[in-house]
Amino acid sequence: xxxxxxxxxxxxxxxxxxxxxxxxxxxxxxxxxxxxxxxxxxxxxxxxxxxxxxxxxxxxxxxxxxxxxxxxxxxxxxxxxxxxxxxxxxxxxxxxxxxxxxxxxxxxxxxxxxxxxxxxxxxxxxxxxxxxxxxxxxxxxxxxxxxxxxxxxxxxxxxxxxxxxxxxxxxxxxxxxxxxxxxxxxxxxxxxxxxxxxxxxxxxxxxxxxxxxxxxxxxxxxxxxxxxxxxxxxxxxxxxxxxxxxxxxxxxxxxxxxxxxxxxxxxxxxxxxxxxxxxxxxxxxxxxxxxxxxxxxxxxxxxxxxxxxxxxxxxxxxxxxxxxxxxxxxxxxxxxxxxxxxxxxxxxxxxxxxxxxxxxxxxxxxxxxxxxxxxxxxxxxxxxxxxxxxxxxxxxxxxxxxxxxxxxxxxxxxxxxxxxxxxxxxxxxxxxxxxxxxxxxxxxxxxxxxxxxxxxxxxxxxxxxxxxxxxxxxxx
Amino acid sequence: xxxxxxxxxxxxxxxxxxxxxxxxxxxxxxxxxxxxxxxxxxxxxxxxxxxxxxxxxxxxxxxxxxxxxxxxxxxxxxxxxxxxxxxxxxxxxxxxxxxxxxxxxxxxxxxxxxxxxxxxxxxxxxxxxxxxxxxxxxxxxxxxxxxxxxxxxxxxxxxxxxxxxxxxxxxxxxxxxx
Numbered sequence: 129x130x131x132x133x134x135x136x137x138x139x140x141x142x143x144x145x146x147x148x149x150x151x152x153x154x155x156x157x158x159x160x161x162x163x164x165x166x167x168x169x170x171x172x173x174x175x176x177x178x179x180x181x182x183x184x185x186x187x188x189x190x191x192x193x194x195x196x197x198x199x200x201x202x203x204x205x206x207x208x209x210x211x212x213x214x215x216x217x218x219x220x221x222x223x224x225x226x227x228x229x230x231x232x233x234x235x236x237x238x239x240x241x242x243x244x245x246x247x248x249x250x251x252x253x254x255x256x257x258x259x260x261x262x263x264x265x266x267x268x269x270x271x272x273x274x275x276x277x278x279x280x281x282x283x284x285x286x287x288x289x290x291x292x293x294x295x296x297x298x299x300x301x302x303x304x305x306x307x308x309x310x311x312x313x314x315x316x317x318x319x320x321x322x323x324x325x326x327x328x329x330x331x332x333x334x335x336x337x338x339x340x341x342x343x344x345x346x347x348x349x350x351x352x353x354x355x356x357x358x359x360x361x362x363x364x365x366x367x368x369x370x371x372x373x374x375x376x377x378x379x380x381x382x383x384x385x386x387x388x389x390x391x392x393x394x395x396x397x398x399x400x401x402x403x404x405x406x407x408x409x410x411x412x413x414x415x416x417x418x419x420x421x422x423x424x425x426x427x428x429x430x431x432x433x434x435x436x437x438x439x440x441x442x443x444x445x446x447x448x449x450x451x452x453x454x455x456x457x458x459x460x461x462x463x464x465x466x467x468x469x470x471x472x473x474x475x476x477x478x479x480x481x482x483x484x485x486x487x488x489x490x491x492x493x494x495x496x497x498x499x500x501x502x503x504x505x506x507x508x509x510x511x512x513x514x515x516x517x518x519x520x521x522x523x524x525x526x527x528x529x530x531x532x533x534x535x536x537x538x539x540x541x542x543x544x545x546x547x548x549x550x551x552x553x554x555x556x557x558x559x560x561x562x563x564x565x566x567x568x569x570x571x572x573x574x575x576x577x578x579x580x581x582x583x584x585x586x587x588x589x590x591x592x593x594x595x596x597x598x599x600x601x602x603x604x
Numbered sequence: 605x606x607x608x609x610x611x612x613x614x615x616x617x618x619x620x621x622x623x624x625x626x627x628x629x630x631x632x633x634x635x636x637x638x639x640x641x642x643x644x645x646x647x648x649x650x651x652x653x654x655x656x657x658x659x660x661x662x663x664x665x666x667x668x669x670x671x672x673x674x675x676x677x678x679x680x681x682x683x684x685x686x687x688x689x690x691x692x693x694x695x696x697x698x699x700x701x702x703x704x705x706x707x708x709x710x711x712x713x714x715x716x717x718x719x720x721x722x723x724x725x726x727x728x729x730x731x732x733x734x735x736x737x738x739x740x741x742x743x744x745x746x747x748x749x750x751x752x753x754x755x756x757x758x759x760x761x762x763x764x765x766x767x768x769x770x771x772x773x774x775x776x777x778x779x780x781x782x
Binding site for chain 1: 648649653723724725
């Protein structure tokens with residue numbers, strides 16, 4: 129993979145500057161320490177979320193209201209009008225974090241059981257950042273049809289479904305079919321969340337460097353879930369498809385590549401991008417794709433050196449470099465800047481300009497759940513990206529401040545309100561309210577989990593974070 | 605490296621009365637390199653459908669030999685499809701067909717479409733249908749009273765396409781490795 133994305137021309141790579149090596153080494157040590165601690169903490173807390181009652185229980189007598197016999201009347205109401213489930217149960221605010229474990233983080237196909245800690249973590253983020261009750265749900269299926277079938281069958285419990293860590297191109301088929309067949313919002317973060325966050329960053333990067341979407345030339349490295357959706361959104365926002373060059377492990381993706389027939393059969397989504405962009409009029413490798421380009425978007429191999437500084441120098445003046453591979457960017461930001469990059473973004477929180485889907489998915493779900501949207505069309509994804517971008521620019525854009533950081537949590541309800549308002553405008557919302565009303569509700573719901581967690585910690589009901597070394601293992 | 609593909613506006617909709625951005629003409633020796641490449645693409649596509657259609661390592665040489673012979677054979681038909689606009693003079697598709705005698709059935713003369721391939725960018729917009737109709741007309745001119753076509757059983761796209769063109773299955777071709 130790495131080899132194939134390198135140029136086929138025989139340009140020798142110059143030796144890495146010492147800084148880069150040190151960073152990489154420190155990086156490896158830090159990652160190891162983090163991994164060790166994560167395992168021990170997982171052992172200590174044994175799960176990251178739990179079910180907590182949200183109604184008062186004064187005595188056991190109250191169960192005759194929360195449960196039988198009183199609850200029968202609630203069921204009857206829903207039996208007569210299924211829609212009432214959104215008013216009489218937690219369905220309005222509950223989503224499934226559904227995975228088959230076929231592509232978990234950078235770990236690959238580790239299966240549903242091993243995916244559980246990741247789904248628990250995602251559920252925690254959903255609750256803490258978005259105020260959304262999320263149920264981790266790894267399921268033991270392998271075919272896309274079986275996953276679709278599962279999602280259709282569990283839908284009565286949920287107000288939305290978040291697909292997580294599903295292999296490409298299977299994820300496209302699953303998302304498309306579920307969006308078509310389910311009357312509740314379905315989202316796949318690896319496609320939509322990453323694309324929206326990228327788009328938000330790009331909108332501001334274009335503004336900072338005085339560029340227009342309709343005239344830029346863009347090179348994209350990687351043709352996985354995120355980049356294929358990013359292509360779709362960019363074109364929808366006015367990017368000329370023939371100024372867009374997508375590069376994958378086989379080189380520039382164009383309409384006459386030898387593997388196109390095979391692609392049509394096995395990855396029609398990538399095939400369509402190949403026809404639509406036709407390599408942006410280019411062939412060859414990333415080196416050819418980047419020459420004269422205004423923007424390079426990397427979402428591929430987590431190896432610094434995948435994007436060579438020399439190719440950054442070959443770009444248009446004041447180029448924009450998004451090196452979003454995780455955990456290691458395709459080029460270190462310092463190297464990109466030294467090669468002339470005007471703006472550099474990565475997927476990491478320890479560098480400026482983190483392009484992070486955690487800025488997007490809590491807000492999108494808060495918005496579509498509050499508006500009770502039937503689906504999440506691209507216009508909503510774009511609206512979320514634009515609102516995120518707008519919030520960053522209100523604080524003052526700079527090459528170091530392209531997007532809000534995760535600490536700027538006041539931005540979240542604004543994005544949620546923009547999403548809900550867009551759903552209303554598109555005619556897919558079942559709740560009609562003003563943007564202000566959506567904002568007030570989102571702000572309240574998004575603030576509550578932090579207060580709840582804090583209260584639980586203060587009261588000692590949640591064990592304080594243990595210091596190193598961790599106390600001995602609790603008996604199972 | 606720059607590619608010479610036409611800009612979007614000039615691509616699908618423009619040109620030819622039939623609406624498809626392709627133009628069919630008899631193939632010549634000069635077209636051989638392009639025809640070989642298109643034929644090899646088709647065979648590799650067939651391989652995707654069935655392991656019993658695994659292409660030979662010498663597929664290119666074979667394609668060249670077959671096409672060379674066909675260009676000289678009056679019982680064979682090789683059609684080159686060209687693009688239009690900036691792609692005029694660029695061979696972007698092929699039809700290879702043959703005239704056969706049906707010993708037991710009528711009509712007695714059969715035109716068989718053996719290979720048909722269009723580069724992905726030039727598909728749709730009726731281009732495939734135009735090529736098939738063009739080939740049928742040519743085969744009819746050579747006496748064919750029935751036209752048949754061969755393609756992998758698993759190729760559902762082809763199956764649907766020929767159904768749209770008015771074809772239906774008449775014989776089945778089953779195989780087992782021995």
